[in-house]
Amino acid sequence: MTQSIVDTLSSLKVIPVIQINRAEDAIWLGEILTQNQLPVAEITFRTPAAVKAIKLIHEHFPELILCAGTVLTAQQADMAKEAGASFVISPGYNPSTVDYCLNNGIDIVPGINSPSQIEVALERGLTLVKFFPAEASGGVKMLKALAAPYAQMQFMPTGGISLNNVSDYLAIPQVVACGGSWIATADTIDKQDKETIVNHIQNIHSLLKTHKG
Numbered sequence: 120m121t122q123s124i125v126d127t128l129s130s131l132k133v134i135p136v137i138q139i140n141r142a143e144d145a146i147w148l149g150e151i152l153t154q155n156q157l158p159v160a161e162i163t164f165r166t167p168a169a170v171k172a173i174k175l176i177h178e179h180f181p182e183l184i185l186c187a188g189t190v191l192t193a194q195q196a197d198m199a200k201e202a203g204a205s206f207v208i209s210p211g212y213n214p215s216t217v218d219y220c221l222n223n224g225i226d227i228v229p230g231i232n233s234p235s236q237i238e239v240a241l242e243r244g245l246t247l248v249k250f251f252p253a254e255a256s257g258g259v260k261m262l263k264a265l266a267a268p269y270a271q272m273q274f275m276p277t278g279g280i281s282l283n284n285v286s287d288y289l290a291i292p293q294v295v296a297c298g299g300s301w302i303a304t305a306d307t308i309d310k311q312d313k314e315t316i317v318n319h320i321q322n323i324h325s326l327l328k329t330h331k332g
């Protein structure tokens with residue numbers, strides 16, 4: 120993972136996790152995200168439209184930080200990279216997928232929720248992991264306890280995060296950014312409910328401004 124991507128994620132602070140059913144919806148979605156100063160998207164491999172959606176965003180919005188989520192296999196990691204994703208994210212730590220990515224120049228942020236998994240990640244030279252499922256694994260309290268012994272590790276908490284708890288996670292120094300599907304849910308995208316998505320983004324900006332003091 121390049122430092123400049125980590126720096127951008129850390130300045131944006133929130134990553135919309137997106138499940139897209141119609142690839143063409145990626146175009147107006149990319150437009151909303153860039154126009155509203157949240158130029159970042161995790162497109163999940165939960166639907167057959169994922170690869171095309173990644174391609175469309177990469178083509179139309181090259182400035183947007185684009186990653187692929189729910190990447191479970193080496194083959195999906197290859198497809199994500201070919202389509203234009205800058206890095207891939209997985210819900211868990213799959214040793215063979217992680218090793219494949221590391222050996223093939225694909226940046227991967229695997230999911231972890233235990234000290235043992237963090238140590239496996241560290242041994243592979245990884246310095247950024249996803250903390251998933253964040254809330255169900257013990258939330259902020261668990262992440263603080265997990266992060267403490269591993270000063271060199273940074274985290275992207277995801278799973279159960281919303282406007283109500285995102286700032287508690289962001290207050291942890293080792294947290295780079297939080298992921299969440301609440302910003303653009305599959306249902307909102309299907310309905311092309313742009314207003315709701317823009318509102319969520321604006322609420323995030325207002326919250327982050329307040330917290331910067």
Ligand SMILES: O=C(O)C(=O)C[C@H](O)[C@H](O)COP(=O)(O)O
Nearest residue numbers: 188189209210277278279299300
């Ligand atoms: O690693 C992946 O790609 C995943 O599939 C995990 C997703 O990021 C979460 O499921 C989003 O969590 P919510 O914001 O609670 O909906």
